[in-house]
Amino acid sequence: MIEVIQTISHMHQVADQLRNAGDRVGLVPTMGYLHEGHLSLITRALEDANQVVVSIFVNPTQFGPKEDLAAYPRDLDRDLDLIEKAGAKFAYVPEVEEVYPEGFATYVNVEGLTDNLCGISRPEHFKGVTTIVSKLFAAVKPHLAVFGQKDAQQVLVIQRMVRDLNFDVEVVVAPTVREADGVAKSSRNVYLTPEERQDAPALYRALQKGKALIEAGVRDPEEVVRTMRAMINATPYGQIDYVEAVDMDQLAPMSALSGQVLLAVAVYFGKARLIDNVWVEVPRKTPS
Ligand code: AMP
Numbered sequence: 001m002i003e004v005i006q007t008i009s010h011m012h013q014v015a016d017q018l019r020n021a022g023d024r025v026g027l028v029p030t031m032g033y034l035h036e037g038h039l040s041l042i043t044r045a046l047e048d049a050n051q052v053v054v055s056i057f058v059n060p061t062q063f064g065p066k067e068d069l070a071a072y073p074r075d076l077d078r079d080l081d082l083i084e085k086a087g088a089k090f091a092y093v094p095e096v097e098e099v100y101p102e103g104f105a106t107y108v109n110v111e112g113l114t115d116n117l118c119g120i121s122r123p124e125h126f127k128g129v130t131t132i133v134s135k136l137f138a139a140v141k142p143h144l145a146v147f148g149q150k151d152a153q154q155v156l157v158i159q160r161m162v163r164d165l166n167f168d169v170e171v172v173v174a175p176t177v178r179e180a181d182g183v184a185k186s187s188r189n190v191y192l193t194p195e196e197r198q199d200a201p202a203l204y205r206a207l208q209k210g211k212a213l214i215e216a217g218v219r220d221p222e223e224v225v226r227t228m229r230a231m232i233n234a235t236p237y238g239q240i241d242y243v244e245a246v247d248m249d250q251l252a253p254m255s256a257l258s259g260q261v262l263l264a265v266a267v268y269f270g271k272a273r274l275i276d277n278v279w280v281e282v283p284r285k286t287p288s
Contacts, residue, residue, distance in 0.1 A: 027142035062128030
């Protein structure tokens with residue numbers, strides 16, 4: 001049976017019991033409405049941890065004032081069933097008032113890395129993410145936490161936070177799980193109309209094309225971005241937020257592609273904003 005934990009004090013109790021029993025605890029943070037992408041993170045966590053806590057919390061501080069907080073899809077009963085089937089024994093499902101009580105005033109913010117890509121159209125988003133992830137680490141006391149590559153900037157921001165604040169938590173990154181046509185699984189895909197859904201594979205197709213160009217020797221980021229933009233612009237419904245080819249460490253533009261490159265896209269389809277990315281290793285030129 002899955003144990004549903006709703007308060008921080010109960011979560012602390014369970015966390016201490018697990019640690020005292022010598023268990024290795026894995027955390028999988030989610031906003032619920034689970035799909036196979038989330039379940040793959042639970043499976044990944046169980047490879048390195050014998051007890052897994054899945055948190056479900058639609059975190060208000062990571063949504064902008066005009067974003068989809070109220071409309072965000074929810075189905076707790078189904079989620080709990082899926083978590084149990086995936087092999088995790090604990091679900092941490094706190095209420096908003098438990099996490100952000102009256103008078104709450106402390107935030108965690110990673111500078112620099114949060115300024116571009118999703119940080120431009122979602123200026124407060126990552127501050128909300130790093131704050132809630134810090135609070136989840138404090139509540140669950142995990143040895144490791146698993147995050148999806150799907151949210152690549154989030155992964156980099158959390159890795160930086162863990163390093164800078166000396167959290168004793170191993171950050172594990174799991175690959176993006178996709179539909180058969182390449183669309184990255186996302187709770188937000190339910191927002192898509194059938195017509196928009198038909199256009200959605202353009203994101204991954206563009207990313208693959210960008211990767212193929214780089215693998216064929218293209219080193220000009222402009223050329224890669226231009227080709228990717230054209231492919232997404234060719235769809236009737238997709239409205240580009242950004243298409244970027246940036247350096248993976250700093251998320252900064254490069255004059256020539258080299259080292260670890262992140263190709264990342266964010267595209268609006270009506271009220272849905274979909275993101276996707278691929279990572280490409282470009283051999284560095286060795287000085288001759
Ligand atoms: P969310 O519920 O959307 O906040 O996502 C919770 C976690 O699941 C994050 O670490 C995401 O990166 C990860 N995730 C979301 N979609 C996918 C996917 N398609 N494949 C792998 N992980 C995913």
